[in-house]
Structures are given as structure tokens and as C-alpha cells.
Amino acid sequence: MPRLLIVKTGDAFPEVVQEHGDFEALFQQVLTRAGFEAAVFDARHEPLPDLADIDGLTITGSHAMVSDAEPWSEALKPWLREALARDLPLLGVCYGHQLMAAAFDGESGYHPAGRESGTHAIILTEAGRTDPLLGQLPTAFRAHLTHAQSVLELPPNASVLARNAHDPFQALRYGPRQWSVQFHPEFTAPVMRAYLARQVDKLRDQGQDVPALIEGVTDTPEASSLLCRFAALVNVPRGASG
Incomplete structure (x- = not known):
């Protein structure tokens, strides 16, 4: 059984944790329903595991900010660069998306247009339509988002797989089996509504x-399918993912 590791980088709001589960639990709920297992590593409090013992990584969202350069977050950057060099399958989500871009010599920071929250349309680029992870999605699909920071500068050699009106870098690919997305494939509609309820004043x-x-929140089965497709790709031999 491949060892898929969820890298936990933060906690959801207390009421979300109580009603729906924390970030890593939301990932596990999606994966478990499809028959996949994943261990959890809390990057804020645990030493970095040996990449030789891991078959794939997915990195959660966080209420932290990549540009704050917290020590635990900065320590992940060389670890992720080593993972990329090993061609280890990677999937960063929200904070994970911004962290991977920063680790691979891009730039992440506050979006000049402010916060993006809610269920919004995502559009695949030409590269996205032929991508082994995102290419099975419709050209336009809906996804849950909540973020104040974004990828502001594309890392060298990264491909843009998806965009929307708010953010030109909604999904990126860095290598044969390394991706990141700004949206939350693990979120359900109730979780998205809970986040909007928390952000009323800011929005x-x-x-x-x-x-x-809030009225526009819908289910996002296409976006959610990425987690299980990634978990399946963890078991694909090197060089076979396109």
C-alpha cells in the first residue's frame, strides 16, 4: 500500500472542526470514501519525516500566511525541493499551493484585489486540458475558495493549468507528478458556508x-475528485503519468 502523507499546516475555525473536522480530517474523509488511506504529519510541531519512507505528499491549507515566513513553514521549503528532485508526487492546496510556489522560486503574498471566498468558476488552460491530473475535469468547473494570499509570480518552468477572474494561477504543475491548486478540493458546501459566515465583515x-x-455555494464534485485522482497517481510508476 503506498504511503500517502497529509502535511498539516494549520487548523480550521473551531466551529468547523467541531461540526465537520479539521483540514486533515476533511482530506481523509474524501480519500477514505474512495478506499485510500493517508497518514498525517503536523509540520508545525513534528520533525520532518524522511522522504525515503513516503510515496506521495498532499499539503493542506492554513490560516497562516506564507509571506510571514514562520520557521516551521520555511523549514518545509528545502524539504519540498528535495521531494521535487526525487520526483515524489506532490499536491499542494491553498497554503500548500502558495508554499510550493515560493519554495520553487516563485512569489506568494497578499492579493492586490483582496480576499476571494465562496464557490467560484475555475477555467482550465490549454495545458490543463491535457494534464494527467486536471485534464479529466470539464474546461469550466466550480470550486470552493477562501484565501487572502495568492501566487503572485510564477516559478521558473511551472505550467499554469487553471485560472479564473480573480487569480491567473489557480492551478500549477512543477514537474511530472507535482501540482498545486489554490482552491479547496476537500471542502464541502457546509464547510464553505461556515467559512463565509466567519468572513462576513471582511468581505x-x-x-x-x-x-x-452564501446563496452561490454549491457542491463541487469535479474539484473534489482531484484528491482521489492524485491518490491513485501516487501508485503510478515514475514516468507513466504524462
Whole structure:
């Protein structure tokens, strides 16, 4: 059985944890329903595991900010560079997306247009439509998002797989089996609504129509399918993923 590791980089809001589970639990719920198992490593409190003992990594979201350069977060960067050099399958989500881009010589920071939250359309690029992970998705699909920071500068040699009106770098590919996405494939519609309820004041201050955002929350089966597709790719021999 391949060892898939969930790298935990933060905690969800307490009410989300109580009602739905923390970030790593949301990942595990999706994977378990499809018959996959994953261990959890809390990057904030545990020593970095040996990459030789791991077959694939997925990196969670966080309420931390990559640009704050917290010591635990900075320690992950050379570890991720080694994982990339080993051609270890990687999937970063939200904070994980921004962290991977920064680790691979891109730039992440606060988005000049502010926070993006809610269920929004994501559009595949030409590269995304032929990608082994994202290519099975519709050209346009909906996904749950909540982030104040984004990838601001593309890392060298990275491919852009998806975009939307807010963010030109919604999904990136760094190598044969290394991806990251700004959106949350692990979120359910109730989790997204709970996040919007927490962000009412911040979103209203940005001039956003919060009732409309809440009304617009829907299920996102296409986005959610990425986690299980990635878990399946962890077991694909090197060089066979396109």
C-alpha cells in the first residue's frame, strides 16, 4: 500500500472542526470514501519525516500566511525541493499551493484585489486540458475558495493549468507528478458556508455581496475528485503519468 502523507499546516475555525473536522480530517474523509488511506504529519510541531519512507505528499491549507515566513513553514521549503528532485508526487492546496510556489522560486503574498471566498468558476488552460491530473475535469468547473494570499509570480518552468477572474494561477504543475491548486478540493458546501459566515465583515468591507456568495455555494464534485485522482497517481510508476 503506498504511503500517502497529509502535511498539516494549520487548523480550521473551531466551529468547523467541531461540526465537520479539521483540514486533515476533511482530506481523509474524501480519500477514505474512495478506499485510500493517508497518514498525517503536523509540520508545525513534528520533525520532518524522511522522504525515503513516503510515496506521495498532499499539503493542506492554513490560516497562516506564507509571506510571514514562520520557521516551521520555511523549514518545509528545502524539504519540498528535495521531494521535487526525487520526483515524489506532490499536491499542494491553498497554503500548500502558495508554499510550493515560493519554495520553487516563485512569489506568494497578499492579493492586490483582496480576499476571494465562496464557490467560484475555475477555467482550465490549454495545458490543463491535457494534464494527467486536471485534464479529466470539464474546461469550466466550480470550486470552493477562501484565501487572502495568492501566487503572485510564477516559478521558473511551472505550467499554469487553471485560472479564473480573480487569480491567473489557480492551478500549477512543477514537474511530472507535482501540482498545486489554490482552491479547496476537500471542502464541502457546509464547510464553505461556515467559512463565509466567519468572513462576513471582511468581505463586506471589500464591497462584496455576502448573501449572494452564501446563496452561490454549491457542491463541487469535479474539484473534489482531484484528491482521489492524485491518490491513485501516487501508485503510478515514475514516468507513466504524462
